[in-house]
Amino acid sequence: MRERNVISIIIIIMTLIFVSACSHQTSLEQKTADSDIITINNKLFKGTNFENLEIPSNYNMKKFKGITLNFIVENNINANILSHESETFSRLTGINIKIRAMDYDTLIQKVNLDLLSQAGEYQIIYVDPYQTLNRFYTHLEILNPYINNFDTPNIKGFPEDFFSTQILVDSYFKDKENIYTIPFDSTTMILYYRKDIFNKYKDDFFEDKGYNWRPDSEDFTWEKYSEVARWIDNNIPDEEVKYGSGQMAQKHNSIFCEFSNILSAYGGDYFSDENINTLGLDNFSVINTLDSDFIQALDIYKEVVKASSPESINWNWTDTANAFRNGEIAMMVNWDENSTYIENEQSKVRGKVGYAILPSGDERSANIYGGSGIGINKYISKKEKEAAWLYIIWATSKNMQLKILKHPEGGSMPIRKSAYKGDNEIREYLNEPNAEEKKNISYKHIKAVLKAWEKENIYLRPKLKNFYQVEKILVSNLHEMVEKDIDSKIISGKIFKELNEIK
Structure with missing residues (x-):
């Protein structure tokens, strides 16, 4: 009888231990589960x-x-x-x-x-x-x-x-x-220029040409851009800068983007359908490539490329940025996101760069948004x-x-x-007259880009469901024009014909 009681007590004790262990395990699992429920009020998120x-x-x-x-x-x-x-x-x-x-x-x-x-x-x-x-x-x-x-x-x-x-x-x-x-x-595309070169030779240029050649001046046109590029080629030693400008005329999306700035600056565009440059459309209906402002823009672009580094015909935006960063060219059109690459410690032009909206045409300065x-x-x-x-x-x-x-x-x-x-730091920077002289390389392009975003300066390209085919036609013809020096009227007609075929 006593042995049976002892066995019963042992069984009860073991049962209690087992129940306690299970309860403890459940408690641990619940605590682990609870730790996975963390709200935004948790101290982990403070300061983040x-x-x-x-x-x-x-x-x-x-x-x-x-x-x-x-x-x-x-x-x-x-x-x-x-x-x-x-x-x-x-x-x-x-x-x-x-x-x-x-x-x-x-x-x-x-x-x-x-x-x-x-x-x-x-x-x-x-x-x-x-x-x-x-x-x-x-x-x-x-x-x-x-x-x-x-x-x-x-x-x-x-x-x-x-x-x-x-x-x-x-x-x-x-x-x-x-x-x-x-x-x-x-x-967004903006203009980069060597302000050290432009400051050093401004009097020489003025004496020769009779106008202010700074790219950030309001009357700096695409015609002046080409003239300034040639003047730099002919008058400034290669040891200081090899070419006046470099373009992105490769058979690549870059040539379309670069030309679009000039096209819009002279009052032209590819199409004139409503909302085609904002909300977008499935297809276009009105083609503008036979218009006089389109042909004028083609002629201007040909001159811009001719006045630039001979390598421009094979450069895209990456090549142009590298050439500018290495001190080979004095001006370039490029995306604003290159600014810190141009200004970092490995750059040969660090601290020597100015930023501006793109040169103007007959109508305005046009800066393509990307x-x-x-x-x-x-x-x-x-x-x-x-x-x-x-x-x-x-x-x-x-x-x-x-x-x-x-x-x-x-x-x-x-x-x-x-x-x-x-942001106080940026607000102060934007109100600083000589902001570009500050050391923070991340800010140097801000004023130029904000100006490029203004309604009168921003350019929005056509947004079309068949834009892939449209872009192929434009890229191919633009590149052929500058590579082979084909007459602008022939190119405008060829573009019109090929666009009509995919309409």
Whole structure:
């Protein structure tokens, strides 16, 4: 009897130990689960970019822990800096961000193939409005439901804190019903020039030609640009600078962009259909390439290329930037995002560069806009889409945009108005008369770009569903014209004929 009682007591004790162990294990599991529910009020987010985002107080910031998102993007300033900054995003949210940066041509091919195949390999997409949005907008997630849902993270200040022109170009196609992307970068073509050369020889030039030759003067035209380039070639020793200018006349997208600036400056354009340069259209109807201002622009461009470095015929924007950075040319047209590359410690022209809007024509100065948006692949899971939206909110926020601008390797202009008005450092810089003399290389181009964005100075290229074919025709003919010195009227007629064939 006593032995039976002892056995019963042992069984009871063992049962209690087992129940206690299970309870303890459950408690540990619950604590682990609770640690994965972290709201924006957690001290982890204090002092981070997340603090300034519109995120509901009860939203679980670890909701997508373990998800991997591939972000396919052009290998530019934004991509380089986001590669580093995304580590913080991943640490705080548990979302693994893989930046897949590549050259522009490869990017377009891979994005378009992924969308066409519906493979969903790239969850977050750098969307060029002229190569991807225009052709594959139906393959992108419509963002309106995310923007209008205030129970989930929301994009602060959209659309009022963004530049209206950039939203029209980057976010919509054909109408304003659906938003497909959020503006992500804002690259724009401006003029770079060697201010040390222009300051040193200004009196010599004035004595010879009788006018102010500074590229930042209001009456600096494309005709003067060519004349100044030739004067530098003939009068300044090669040891100081080899050529007056360098262009991007390669059989590449670069020649189309460069010529477009001149075309619009002289009052021309490729087509005259309503909304073709903003919301975009499936196709064009009215071709302007036989107009006198189009032919005049072709003649001006021929002279611009003739007056430049002989290598210009084979250069694109990368080649031209390298030549300028190496001190070979005194002027170039290029994207503003090259500014920190031109001004960094390895550059031979560091501290010697001036920035201005592009030369004017009969009508105005025209500066082509080349920004893109950031969007979500339609062919991914709901959870991946929501995680991608959180990343887009973070990447396009004012604070992140300012980080990209201010980074030593940055300089990319923010797509947020508040970045310029609300940041004391930038506001002071913009009000400084001699701002370019300051040491922060990330800011030196800001005034020129903001001026280029003004309504009277910005140029928006045609946004067409068949733009790929349009661009091929233009690039091929423009390059042939400057390479073989073909008469502008022949080229204008040839372009007109070929565009009519794809209409």
